[in-house]
Amino acid sequence: MNGWEDIVLIVLTLGAFAFGYFLVIQLGKYLDRSRIIYEREYKGGEPSEIMFAETMSEEEIAREVGKFRAKHKKARVVLREVSGPETREDAGDTSGKKK
Numbered sequence: 001m002n003g004w005e006d007i008v009l010i011v012l013t014l015g016a017f018a019f020g021y022f023l024v025i026q027l028g029k030y031l032d033r034s035r036i037i038y039e040r041e042y043k044g045g046e047p048s049e050i051m052f053a054e055t056m057s058e059e060e061i062a063r064e065v066g067k068f069r070a071k072h073k074k075a076r077v078v079l080r081e082v083s084g085p086e087t088r089e090d091a092g093d094t095s096g097k098k099k
Contacts, residue, residue, distance in 0.1 A: 050068055052061055069075045 050064060052064065056064075065077065
């Protein structure tokens with residue numbers, strides 16, 4: 001290699017490092033904004049879902065749903081029958097299909 005090729009290689013390497021540094025800085029800003037938004041939405045550590053025991057009365061269920069809807073304005077109620085033991089993995093599946 002002659003001198004010019006070495007200089008071009010060094011310049012390109014420095015450019016790649018500078019571009020990588022810029023990307024990492026932008027990623028850090030994005031993650032900071034996302035964290036702030038996430039903390040605002042979930043600041044109280046409130047649950048985003050609730051499950052009821054079979055032993056609860058209708059009044060207790062209605063009271064819990066009312067409290068939940070007061071804290072979560074965009075809440076919707078989904079009722080489904082569970083034939084076996086409920087697990088956390090299938091709690092979000094509302095398709096009705098068995099896995």
